[in-house]
Amino acid sequence: MITLEELNAKTWLREKFREYYAKEGVEPPPMIWQREFGVGNEKKIDYRHMSFRDDKELLGYLRSTTPLYISYSAGYYKFPSATPMEKKGMLGADLIFDFDLGDISDTCSSGFPTVECLGLVKNEVVKLIEEFLIPDFGFSKDDILVFFSGSKGYHIHIRNDLVFDLDQRARKELVDYVSAAGMNVRFFLRREGKSLHGPLPSSNGWGGRLAKELVKVISEYPPEKARNILGVSKSVFQKISTRRGELVDGMNRGLWDLVPVSMATWEVMLSSLALRLGVKLDRNVTIDMSRLIRLPTSLHGSSGLLVERVKNLDKFNPLEDAIVFGRKYIRLHVKRNLEFYLGGEQKIEAGEVELPEFVAVYIVAKGEGEPIGEL
Secondary structure (H helix, E strand, C coil): CCCHHHHHHHHHHHHHHHHHHHHHCCCCCCCHHHCCEEEECCCCCCEEEECCCCHHHHHHHHHHCCCCEEEEECEEECCCCCCCHHHCCEEEECEEEEEEHHHHCCCCCCCCCCHHHHHHHHHHHHHHHHHHHCCCCCCCHHHEEEEECCCCEEEEEECCHHHHCCCHHHHHHHHHHHHCCCCCHHHHCEEECCEEECCCCCCCHHHHHHHHHHHHHHHHCCHHHHHHHHCCCHHHHHHHHHCHHHHHHHHCCCECCCCCCCHHHHHHHHHHHHHHHCCCCEHHHHHCCCCEEECCCCECCCCCCECCECCCCCCCCHHHHCCCCCCCEEEEEECCCEEEECCCEEEECCEEEEEEHHHHHHHHHCCCEEEEEEC
16 A cells, blocks of 8 residues: 555655646657557556547646656557457557666666666667668668667667558567577578588678677687687587687688587577577567557656657767756655766765755655655
């Protein structure tokens, strides 16, 4: 059961959100009238099957009701507010990829996200775009919209006629491809007489990706690190290491048997590399066409940060750039000593403190403090 202190904190937080929406508003998704919406205060989605005719109706709802979370459907529907789901009449859907710290690093998934940990998520986003979506799938940069989730990750939205009609099975195949799930690496190797042939490092798709990474690992990495990455024994790696020049030369010509290792060993090495090179993401978000995703330009109820469009991933720092609240001081009761980064290093002792508004909102949203009053 929610405590009185938690209730007061949520009420205060919603009032702060209401102040923001009164000044800034939100940017509605395309074809808003065909989208389903869901909102939440206790959970990220307490209630769904909502719809809005236009951006004015959506903004009016946010300013009057002000949920802590608001999400909308990747899917387009004839009747977005109908229940059950079968009555909505699915028309098609955007293609969504979701990245969260919990899918990428166990050590980063709890507590306050750091700049370094969020950088790990960003690396996976870049990998998906630069190594898969553009070269392998042929999407243009104009097709790909990147958003900071407002908390611990990123969302990629693809709005393109090519993906609109993809069913769940097709979307699963896309996720399997980029994540290397269930990949049969033997497909890339073939016997021709006594010779073993494989992809060139310059080949397109996964074949070239695996060959290029294998050359990089055996040529550039320290021996013990390389062996661990490839997942082979010391004796097998010794065979590879002592003849790496011959192996690389052969692979550049498509010949993979200049080092005497078994087909099973090749499979072990390529499978290890595939797991290393595959994208780490939340598979279910992409596959589930009825999934609700955080509304861009809304605020996230677990942080008070903006769900922001990212136009330059290299320069974007969410713990700086997604801050929307100001620096007027607010009196807060903080439950425990805290250290985190938000607009700078923050080191806060437990008890009654006075903090800038953007820090206070962040702490209250994290459940680590309750407001006492504004100065």
